[in-house]
Amino acid sequence: MPEQCKVDMEKVVSLCKRRGFVFQSSEIYGGLGSCWDYGPLGVELKRNIKNAWWRAVVQERDDIVGLDSSIMMHPQVWVASGHVAGFSDPLVECKVCHLRWRATDLNGKRCPDCGGELTEPRMFNLMFKTFMGPVEDDAHVIYLRPETAQGIFVNFENVMTTSRKKLPFGIAQIGKSFRNEITTGNFIFRTREFEQMEIEYFVKPGTDEHWFEYWVNERFNWYLSLGIKPENLRLRRHAKEELAHYAKDCYDIEYLFPMGWAELEGIANRGDFDLRQHAQQSGKDLSYFDDETGERYIPYVIEPSAGVDRSALAFLVDAYDEEVVEGEKRVILRLHRDLAPIKVAVLPLSRNERLVPLAKEIYGELRRYFMTQYDDAQSIGRRYRRQDEIGTPFCVTIDFQSLEDNQVTIRERDSMAQIRLPIKGLVETLRAKLAGESFATQPLWTAKGTGAVDQ
Ligand code: GAP
Numbered sequence: 001m002p003e004q005c006k007v008d009m010e011k012v013v014s015l016c017k018r019r020g021f022v023f024q025s026s027e028i029y030g031g032l033g034s035c036w037d038y039g040p041l042g043v044e045l046k047r048n049i050k051n052a053w054w055r056a057v058v059q060e061r062d063d064i065v066g067l068d069s070s071i072m073m074h075p076q077v078w079v080a081s082g083h084v085a086g087f088s089d090p091l092v093e094c095k096v097c098h099l100r101w102r103a104t105d106l107n108g109k110r111c112p113d114c115g116g117e118l119t120e121p122r123m124f125n126l127m128f129k130t131f132m133g134p135v136e137d138d139a140h141v142i143y144l145r146p147e148t149a150q151g152i153f154v155n156f157e158n159v160m161t162t163s164r165k166k167l168p169f170g171i172a173q174i175g176k177s178f179r180n181e182i183t184t185g186n187f188i189f190r191t192r193e194f195e196q197m198e199i200e201y202f203v204k205p206g207t208d209e210h211w212f213e214y215w216v217n218e219r220f221n222w223y224l225s226l227g228i229k230p231e232n233l234r235l236r237r238h239a240k241e242e243l244a245h246y247a248k249d250c251y252d253i254e255y256l257f258p259m260g261w262a263e264l265e266g267i268a269n270r271g272d273f274d275l276r277q278h279a280q281q282s283g284k285d286l287s288y289f290d291d292e293t294g295e296r297y298i299p300y301v302i303e304p305s306a307g308v309d310r311s312a313l314a315f316l317v318d319a320y321d322e323e324v325v326e327g328e329k330r331v332i333l334r335l336h337r338d339l340a341p342i343k344v345a346v347l348p349l350s351r352n353e354r355l356v357p358l359a360k361e362i363y364g365e366l367r368r369y370f371m372t373q374y375d376d377a378q379s380i381g382r383r384y385r386r387q388d389e390i391g392t393p394f395c396v397t398i399d400f401q402s403l404e405d406n407q408v409t410i411r412e413r414d415s416m417a418q419i420r421l422p423i424k425g426l427v428e429t430l431r432a433k434l435a436g437e438s439f440a441t442q443p444l445w446t447a448k449g450t451g452a453v454d455q
Contacts, residue, residue, distance in 0.1 A: 007320045009258035013187055019390050034184035034191045041390055044341030049311050050174050052338050053197045056222055057172050064170040065163050069151025072142050080281035081150050082245050089182055090121035102182040126179045144178035152200040153274040170201035186259050188309040195308035202299040211302045212269045216251045219304045227336035228318050232256040246273040255314040264314055265306040272298040315339055333391030337434050340391040343370040347383050349399040351376050359398040369427055388413055
């Protein structure tokens with residue numbers, strides 16, 4: 001039996017829309033195909049994914065530095081990189097309904113929509129074109145970048161000299177890329193505008209296989225460290241005939257999405273293809289002088305290339321859970337605490353005028369340190385459910401006893417355990433818990449353990 005993801009895509013899409021993670025682009029005009037807008041919670045999730053990546057590959061290492069290159073680049077860049085000549089997909093058109101398809105998706109079958117006969121395939125370049133300046137002729141054509149990688153290669157020399165890096169070292173970049181994909185779909189999985197997180201890691205030729213293996217492991221473990229379930233993640237090595245024009249070797253990290261196993265990130269050994277091509281095309285020397293051995297050579301490159309949107313989808317699917325507590329359905333996003341859009345919710349037991357000032361004061365203090373939400377609408381149980389559904393790890397509840405003993409109740413999302421803690425030192429307590437520390441003392445009670453419901 002084929003392996004199957006336990007979560008329906010429709011449920012995730014519906015949650016994303018209902019709670020403000022993802023909206024269809026230009027929805028009031030009927031939407032624009034394959035384009036999506038990230039709402040208040042989606043933008044936080046994406047920022048958290050990017051921050052976690054940046055932290056792991058730049059902040060916590062001393063061999064990788066960052067870059068933010070422009071989306072529009074000199075058109076010769078794309079000639080040198082091979083994209084003008086070769087970044088294409090075979091396109092076929094249905095002779096009856098005129099829908100267009102990527103031939104490789106059809107395995108020689110007839111039109112999937114109406115069964116009509118298809119034209120012979122012709123190559124279709126996936127780069128978006130536009131014009132720079134007011135003259136719209138061939139001399140002014142430029143492209144929206146289809147990968148962030150080339151911005152790194154053309155800055156190799158600039159970054160190496162200004163940051164005084166020696167091999168092996170890497171350059172990391174996060175940014176938008178654009179591909180005029182023939183077929184899109186599966187929500188934010190394949191879109192025409194998307195965000196990439198790419199590293200180009202430059203190494204001495206001959207050490208490339210070691211570093212290739214190193215990065216495959218490093219990147220695989222990054223997803224696990226952020227809570228992806230191991231059974232939903234696998235590695236797939238590309239067959240020789242599948243390799244991109246620049247690649248010596250490539251692994252895909254695949255995730256078990258609702259539509260099946262699909263690429264989440266690619267790790268390629270690009271050899272010296274790109275630097276050699278740019279050196280030739282630009283006439284600039286892009287070799288590296290190894291002052292330890294006295295050798296000069298063009299470095300090889302290992303490239304871990306991830307998609308922000310695809311990661312967001314994988315994290316959402318993996319975190320989505322439903323359970324029944326006391327006969328009531330509870331939808332939970334069990335997002336890793338580093339990825340959760342809102343870290344803490346402050347919930348006064350009611351809108352009572354004696355509770356509100358203290359609740360507002362606590363809210364004011366916590367929001368200085370964490371993304372915090374204040375919610376006082378409807379019953380406390382309902383409010384817990386709302387926070388569960390968006391993945392908020394902790395709720396802080398202020399009740400009448402808080403006015404007497406200066407303590408609040410902290411309720412943990414996954415276990416629903418509740419514990420009473422002093423208001424003094426709350427920031428430090430929450431910070432420790434958001435860094436992964438578990439409850440040090442026995443919880444007051446757990447809804448799961450006792451069968452009691454949140455009240
Ligand atoms: N620089 C190498 C490169 O761009 P890729 O395998 O074409 O390699 C890398 O893309 C990653 O970018 C993919 O694993 C995926 O996560 C993301 N990606 C590529 N095309 C995408 C699309 N149309 N929509 C969303 N994400 C995409």
